Amino acid sequence: MNNFLIENYHTLINEIQQVTEKSGRDLNSIKLIAVTKNFPSEYIKTLYNEDHNDFGENRAQELREKYEELKNFDIVWHFIGRIQTNKIKYIVPIAEYIHSVWRMKEIEEIQKRAEEINKTQKVLLEINISGERSKAGLIPNQVDAFLQDAISFKNIKIIGLMTMAPYTDNANVIRNVFRSLRELRDNLNKKYPSIKELSMGMTNDYKIAIEEGATLLRIGTRIFGNRYL
Numbered sequence: 001m002n003n004f005l006i007e008n009y010h011t012l013i014n015e016i017q018q019v020t021e022k023s024g025r026d027l028n029s030i031k032l033i034a035v036t037k038n039f040p041s042e043y044i045k046t047l048y049n050e051d052h053n054d055f056g057e058n059r060a061q062e063l064r065e066k067y068e069e070l071k072n073f074d075i076v077w078h079f080i081g082r083i084q085t086n087k088i089k090y091i092v093p094i095a096e097y098i099h100s101v102w103r104m105k106e107i108e109e110i111q112k113r114a115e116e117i118n119k120t121q122k123v124l125l126e127i128n129i130s131g132e133r134s135k136a137g138l139i140p141n142q143v144d145a146f147l148q149d150a151i152s153f154k155n156i157k158i159i160g161l162m163t164m165a166p167y168t169d170n171a172n173v174i175r176n177v178f179r180s181l182r183e184l185r186d187n188l189n190k191k192y193p194s195i196k197e198l199s200m201g202m203t204n205d206y207k208i209a210i211e212e213g214a215t216l217l218r219i220g221t222r223i224f225g226n227r228y229l
Protein backbone atom coordinates (compact mmCIF):
# COMPACT_ATOMS: atom_id res chain seq x y z
CA MET A 1 0.00 0.00 0.00
CA ASN A 2 2.61 2.59 -0.99
CA ASN A 3 3.63 3.14 2.62
CA PHE A 4 6.94 4.64 1.62
CA LEU A 5 5.00 7.37 -0.09
CA ILE A 6 3.01 8.28 2.98
CA GLU A 7 6.18 8.41 5.01
CA ASN A 8 8.04 10.54 2.46
CA TYR A 9 5.09 12.89 2.26
CA HIS A 10 4.84 13.50 5.99
CA THR A 11 8.60 13.84 6.36
CA LEU A 12 8.54 16.46 3.61
CA ILE A 13 5.62 18.30 5.21
CA ASN A 14 7.58 18.41 8.48
CA GLU A 15 10.65 19.74 6.73
CA ILE A 16 8.63 22.40 4.97
CA GLN A 17 7.12 23.42 8.30
CA GLN A 18 10.53 23.69 9.93
CA VAL A 19 12.10 25.79 7.18
CA THR A 20 9.00 27.98 7.01
CA GLU A 21 9.03 28.69 10.73
CA LYS A 22 12.78 29.30 10.73
CA SER A 23 12.32 31.82 7.94
CA GLY A 24 9.68 33.64 9.95
CA ARG A 25 7.02 32.87 7.39
CA ASP A 26 3.40 31.83 7.75
CA LEU A 27 2.70 28.23 6.82
CA ASN A 28 -0.57 29.29 5.22
CA SER A 29 1.37 31.29 2.65
CA ILE A 30 2.94 28.16 1.15
CA LYS A 31 1.25 25.44 -0.89
CA LEU A 32 2.85 22.14 -1.86
CA ILE A 33 2.10 20.82 -5.32
CA ALA A 34 2.89 17.12 -5.57
CA VAL A 35 4.36 16.55 -9.04
CA THR A 36 3.14 13.15 -10.23
CA LYS A 37 4.42 13.03 -13.81
CA ASN A 38 5.51 9.53 -14.81
CA PHE A 39 3.86 8.07 -11.72
CA PRO A 40 0.57 6.16 -11.65
CA SER A 41 -2.77 7.50 -10.47
CA GLU A 42 -2.56 5.09 -7.54
CA TYR A 43 0.10 7.34 -6.07
CA ILE A 44 -2.23 10.29 -6.34
CA LYS A 45 -4.95 8.37 -4.54
CA THR A 46 -2.54 7.50 -1.74
CA LEU A 47 -1.69 11.14 -1.10
CA TYR A 48 -5.28 12.17 -1.57
CA ASN A 49 -6.15 9.90 1.33
CA GLU A 50 -3.63 11.87 3.39
CA ASP A 51 -5.70 14.96 2.63
CA HIS A 52 -3.55 16.28 -0.18
CA ASN A 53 -5.38 17.91 -3.10
CA ASP A 54 -2.87 19.80 -5.27
CA PHE A 55 -1.16 17.79 -8.01
CA GLY A 56 1.08 18.85 -10.86
CA GLU A 57 1.56 17.34 -14.32
CA ASN A 58 3.80 18.47 -17.15
CA ARG A 59 2.25 16.78 -20.19
CA ALA A 60 -1.22 17.43 -21.54
CA GLN A 61 -1.82 13.80 -22.48
CA GLU A 62 -0.89 12.48 -19.06
CA LEU A 63 -2.95 15.19 -17.38
CA ARG A 64 -5.99 14.12 -19.38
CA GLU A 65 -5.52 10.43 -18.64
CA LYS A 66 -5.15 10.99 -14.92
CA TYR A 67 -8.03 13.43 -14.87
CA GLU A 68 -10.26 10.76 -16.44
CA GLU A 69 -9.11 8.13 -13.98
CA LEU A 70 -9.64 10.41 -11.00
CA LYS A 71 -12.77 12.25 -12.02
CA ASN A 72 -14.52 11.58 -8.74
CA PHE A 73 -11.71 13.04 -6.67
CA ASP A 74 -11.66 16.65 -5.61
CA ILE A 75 -8.25 17.39 -7.11
CA VAL A 76 -6.73 20.77 -7.93
CA TRP A 77 -4.67 20.23 -11.07
CA HIS A 78 -1.62 22.32 -11.91
CA PHE A 79 -0.13 22.25 -15.39
CA ILE A 80 3.58 22.95 -14.98
CA GLY A 81 5.21 21.80 -18.20
CA ARG A 82 6.20 23.21 -21.54
CA ILE A 83 3.12 24.25 -23.43
CA GLN A 84 2.27 23.16 -26.95
CA THR A 85 -0.28 25.65 -28.16
CA ASN A 86 -2.38 22.96 -29.86
CA LYS A 87 -2.77 21.14 -26.52
CA ILE A 88 -4.14 24.13 -24.64
CA LYS A 89 -7.68 23.06 -25.50
CA TYR A 90 -7.11 19.95 -23.39
CA ILE A 91 -5.38 21.72 -20.52
CA VAL A 92 -7.79 24.59 -19.87
CA PRO A 93 -10.84 22.48 -18.96
CA ILE A 94 -8.81 20.53 -16.39
CA ALA A 95 -6.09 22.69 -14.88
CA GLU A 96 -6.99 25.22 -12.23
CA TYR A 97 -3.52 26.74 -12.64
CA ILE A 98 -1.20 26.90 -15.63
CA HIS A 99 2.31 27.74 -14.39
CA SER A 100 4.35 27.90 -17.53
CA VAL A 101 2.91 30.54 -19.86
CA TRP A 102 5.24 32.93 -21.59
CA ARG A 103 4.20 33.42 -25.22
CA MET A 104 1.47 35.74 -26.42
CA LYS A 105 0.05 33.02 -28.68
CA GLU A 106 -0.45 30.90 -25.55
CA ILE A 107 -2.30 33.74 -23.84
CA GLU A 108 -4.52 34.15 -26.90
CA GLU A 109 -5.31 30.45 -27.10
CA ILE A 110 -5.97 30.18 -23.35
CA GLN A 111 -8.34 33.14 -23.63
CA LYS A 112 -10.19 31.47 -26.48
CA ARG A 113 -10.55 28.12 -24.71
CA ALA A 114 -11.42 29.60 -21.33
CA GLU A 115 -14.07 31.82 -22.86
CA GLU A 116 -15.65 28.81 -24.58
CA ILE A 117 -16.30 27.19 -21.22
CA ASN A 118 -16.93 30.43 -19.38
CA LYS A 119 -13.97 30.01 -17.08
CA THR A 120 -11.41 32.38 -15.64
CA GLN A 121 -8.09 30.60 -16.11
CA LYS A 122 -5.44 31.24 -13.46
CA VAL A 123 -2.04 31.62 -15.03
CA LEU A 124 1.55 32.20 -13.93
CA LEU A 125 4.18 33.58 -16.24
CA GLU A 126 7.34 31.53 -16.60
CA ILE A 127 10.45 33.64 -16.21
CA ASN A 128 13.92 32.78 -17.44
CA ILE A 129 15.91 34.64 -14.81
CA SER A 130 19.34 33.50 -15.92
CA GLY A 131 18.59 34.23 -19.57
CA GLU A 132 20.06 30.94 -20.82
CA ARG A 133 19.12 30.48 -24.44
CA SER A 134 18.00 26.89 -23.97
CA LYS A 135 15.47 27.75 -21.27
CA ALA A 136 11.82 28.58 -21.57
CA GLY A 137 10.40 31.79 -20.20
CA LEU A 138 10.32 35.53 -20.55
CA ILE A 139 13.50 37.32 -19.63
CA PRO A 140 12.89 39.77 -16.80
CA ASN A 141 13.07 42.97 -18.81
CA GLN A 142 10.39 41.69 -21.21
CA VAL A 143 7.80 41.02 -18.56
CA ASP A 144 6.34 44.48 -18.11
CA ALA A 145 5.71 44.96 -21.81
CA PHE A 146 4.22 41.46 -22.04
CA LEU A 147 1.88 42.18 -19.14
CA GLN A 148 0.65 45.43 -20.61
CA ASP A 149 -1.02 43.29 -23.26
CA ALA A 150 -1.65 40.07 -21.37
CA ILE A 151 -3.25 41.54 -18.27
CA SER A 152 -6.43 42.64 -20.03
CA PHE A 153 -7.61 39.28 -21.41
CA LYS A 154 -10.91 38.87 -19.68
CA ASN A 155 -10.91 35.11 -19.11
CA ILE A 156 -7.35 35.03 -17.78
CA LYS A 157 -6.12 36.01 -14.36
CA ILE A 158 -2.36 36.29 -14.09
CA ILE A 159 -1.66 35.48 -10.48
CA GLY A 160 2.13 35.20 -10.30
CA LEU A 161 5.49 34.15 -11.65
CA MET A 162 7.21 30.79 -12.02
CA THR A 163 10.83 29.85 -12.55
CA MET A 164 13.16 26.88 -12.62
CA ALA A 165 16.56 27.24 -11.00
CA PRO A 166 19.57 26.20 -13.08
CA TYR A 167 20.88 22.69 -12.57
CA THR A 168 23.76 23.29 -10.19
CA ASP A 169 25.03 22.42 -6.72
CA ASN A 170 25.89 26.05 -6.10
CA ALA A 171 23.33 27.20 -3.53
CA ASN A 172 24.23 30.85 -4.03
CA VAL A 173 23.44 30.70 -7.72
CA ILE A 174 20.08 29.11 -6.95
CA ARG A 175 19.35 31.61 -4.20
CA ASN A 176 20.09 34.54 -6.49
CA VAL A 177 17.66 33.21 -9.09
CA PHE A 178 14.86 32.83 -6.55
CA ARG A 179 15.61 36.21 -5.01
CA SER A 180 15.52 37.87 -8.41
CA LEU A 181 12.12 36.34 -9.10
CA ARG A 182 10.83 37.68 -5.78
CA GLU A 183 12.16 41.16 -6.53
CA LEU A 184 10.57 41.06 -9.95
CA ARG A 185 7.26 40.01 -8.39
CA ASP A 186 7.51 42.82 -5.82
CA ASN A 187 8.05 45.40 -8.54
CA LEU A 188 5.31 44.10 -10.82
CA ASN A 189 2.86 43.81 -7.95
CA LYS A 190 2.81 47.59 -7.54
CA LYS A 191 1.49 47.98 -11.06
CA TYR A 192 -0.38 44.66 -11.40
CA PRO A 193 -1.84 43.80 -7.97
CA SER A 194 -3.01 40.32 -9.06
CA ILE A 195 0.60 39.19 -9.37
CA LYS A 196 1.32 37.67 -5.99
CA GLU A 197 2.40 34.04 -6.28
CA LEU A 198 5.93 32.71 -6.64
CA SER A 199 6.05 29.19 -8.05
CA MET A 200 9.59 28.06 -7.36
CA GLY A 201 11.40 25.25 -5.55
CA MET A 202 11.73 21.58 -6.49
CA THR A 203 13.21 18.55 -4.72
CA ASN A 204 16.78 19.83 -4.69
CA ASP A 205 16.16 23.48 -3.94
CA TYR A 206 12.83 23.89 -2.14
CA LYS A 207 14.39 24.94 1.16
CA ILE A 208 16.15 27.86 -0.49
CA ALA A 209 12.92 28.65 -2.33
CA ILE A 210 10.98 28.86 0.93
CA GLU A 211 13.62 31.13 2.42
CA GLU A 212 13.33 33.38 -0.62
CA GLY A 213 9.57 33.64 -0.56
CA ALA A 214 8.10 30.78 -2.59
CA THR A 215 4.34 30.42 -2.30
CA LEU A 216 3.94 27.35 -4.55
CA LEU A 217 6.44 24.49 -4.28
CA ARG A 218 6.53 21.93 -7.09
CA ILE A 219 7.99 18.72 -5.67
CA GLY A 220 8.06 15.23 -7.15
CA THR A 221 11.16 13.12 -6.54
CA ARG A 222 11.30 13.88 -2.81
CA ILE A 223 7.90 12.24 -2.39
CA PHE A 224 7.66 9.64 -5.13
CA GLY A 225 11.26 8.67 -5.80
CA ASN A 226 13.20 8.75 -9.04
CA ARG A 227 11.36 8.79 -12.33
CA TYR A 228 12.74 6.06 -14.55
CA LEU A 229 12.00 7.21 -18.05
Ligand SMILES: *Cc1c(COP(=O)(O)O)cnc(C)c1O
Nearest residue numbers: 035058080202203218219220221
Ligand atom coordinates in the same frame (compact mmCIF):
# COMPACT_ATOMS: atom_id res chain seq x y z
C1 LIG B 1 9.31 17.55 -12.72
C2 LIG B 1 9.09 18.97 -12.37
C3 LIG B 1 9.14 19.40 -11.04
C4 LIG B 1 9.46 18.48 -9.87
O1 LIG B 1 10.82 18.15 -9.87
P1 LIG B 1 11.46 17.22 -8.74
O2 LIG B 1 12.92 17.50 -8.85
O3 LIG B 1 11.11 15.81 -9.08
O4 LIG B 1 10.92 17.64 -7.42
C5 LIG B 1 8.91 20.73 -10.80
N1 LIG B 1 8.63 21.60 -11.79
C6 LIG B 1 8.57 21.23 -13.08
C7 LIG B 1 8.26 22.23 -14.12
C8 LIG B 1 8.81 19.90 -13.40
O5 LIG B 1 8.76 19.53 -14.69
